[in-house]
Amino acid sequence: MAIIKILHTLFGIFGMSSHFYFSLYFSWIYIMVSFFMTCSYLFLGIGNITGLFLFLAPMITFKRVIMHKSTEQFSGIPYVMTLLNCLLSTWYGLPFVSPNNMLVSIINGTGAGLEAFYVLVFLIFAPKKEKAKISGILCVVLSIFSTVALVSMLALHGNKRKVFSGFAAAIFSIIMYGSPLSIMRLVIKTKSVEYMPFFLSLFVFLCGTSWFVYGLLGKDPFIAVPNGVGSFLGTAQLILYAIYRENKGQIKKGEEDGRVEMELEKPYEKEIPNTQSGDAKV
Structure with missing residues (x-):
């Protein structure tokens, strides 16, 4: 209120009427509200589009x-x-x-x-x-x-x-x-992005970021907080992809051949006959 009184006094000094001052003040508020509403709907639209692609992946x-x-x-x-x-x-x-x-x-x-x-x-x-x-x-x-x-x-x-x-x-x-944390751990362990699709990671980032900003603009913590987590994890996935993208399709070997354990998919063990040394497992 003190600021308004000061501005009112200044406008009075320069010969501006109270009517003009308040019109200018409310016009500024209207512009700011319209701007935030436009941004909110923009990010809502982006969130809906990226969310749809995420669900279609x-x-x-x-x-x-x-x-x-x-x-x-x-x-x-x-x-x-x-x-x-x-x-x-x-x-x-x-x-x-x-x-x-x-x-x-x-x-x-x-x-x-x-x-x-x-x-x-x-x-x-x-x-x-x-x-x-x-x-x-x-x-x-x-x-x-x-x-x-x-x-x-x-x-x-x-x-x-x-x-x-x-x-x-x-x-x-x-x-x-x-849920992709186990995949991220596997990427770090194997130094390969074979099991972490780029576009899925991209849409996780875009979807999380869009809804996070929408939640912030709408002051809705139940939208902002979880999607902020999604934005962070999506960013982490994209960083991992940038680091290990050259190794796609190449699983890093352990100290001995066959030591790498695939944590996403573990094949069933099958017994096959071995004519020289009896049964063996693969």
Whole structure:
């Protein structure tokens, strides 16, 4: 208020009326608000586009699964966990939970549909043991989502509903973004980016950064914090890719041949007959 009085006095000295001063002041506020809203919608749009590409990235993997009619050594857990994240984020973005976040619901609702498709394909072609495992995890995932939705609707209202739903969505968003940590560890160990696709890392970075900025502009910690983590991990993946990109397709050997253990996919052991020394394992 003191600053306004000083400016008012100065404008009076230079012969400017109060009406002109306040018009100038509110015009400046309008411009700033419009600027931040434009930036917010811009990053929201970028976040939706990159998020869609992030959800579409596994299509290549599942095209291979359908063609081979086998899930091979792929794990279904990341897709089930991403499904939970999408469901919770869709719920959080609904108007009666978190106003002005409808586009969050739209992109995550699309993601939930895609992840549900991936999980269904995985269950169709997975071995019995893996199918039972993923089915059990899927039941837990649906139970968690149902619990969050029912508790937030029946027991909580207003800001408490938003905080509860946002906290649940943020936790599983961080878990989703943290899933590539094992891949990053493998890249460092083998000094090869063979198992870390560049475009997947790029979209993790772009998606995380866009939603992080949108969360900051909208002062929404439940969007900003988990996506800030995603932006950081995406940056780390791109740095690793830049360091080891020349070694793509070349797995570093250990001190002895065959010492490198592939942590993403471990082939089943098969016994083959050896006419000279009996049974051997490969």
